[in-house]
């Protein structure tokens with residue numbers, strides 16, 4: 490990545506699990522973290538940070554088969570830059586965490602993709618092959634097996650500290666993919 494490329498991870502997390510994923514993605518993508526708060530608002534200067542980004546990465550837990558209401562409030566508020574198509578041709582990507590292995594996570598990723606398309610952005614998937622052999626384990630990279638965006642799973646009774654190591658490693662691999670993609674388009 491050129492030093493001028495800016496990646497911003499904008500995410501909501503109700504109970505801290507998605508936050509762990511956001512931190513792992515941001516670490517390897519060398520991205521800034523922008524947290525949507527419990528009221529669905531960004532911190533001061535958040536919108537300016539997004540305006541200056543080369544890549545915007547969306548993150549939300551999957552609640553009732555889609556993004557949290559706080560993330561949706563942020564998405565609706567993004568109608569302001571949408572009117573001016575201010576995010577046109579930025580790169581976009583996304584991730585979601587939920588309790589069930591499937592849990593309708595793809596609906597959440599699909600919502601992120603739709604939002605990115607409304608902003609006339611360019612979507613970046615995981616670029617990670619799934620680990621789906623008989624020998625594969627939960628600790629393998631992309632065991633959950635998503636191309637559209639990062640999917641991670643935390644059992645309903647697991648604390649954020651108990652995130653599966655393979656999922657955190659997958660989040661880091663995904664972040665690396667985002668860093669490389671940003672460099673490719675910057676370069």
Ligand SMILES: Cc1cc2nc3c(=O)[nH]c(=O)nc-3n(C[C@H](O)[C@H](O)[C@H](O)COP(=O)(O)O)c2cc1C
Nearest residue numbers: 502503504505506507550552553554587588589592
């Ligand atoms: C209101 C609500 C709805 C949920 N809906 C789903 C769902 O549709 N699918 C699923 O697999 N898990 C669902 N879950 C479980 C969460 O996705 C899971 O606990 C996740 O780790 C929460 O992430 P967070 O700690 O970042 O908020 C739901 C949890 C809540 C509180």
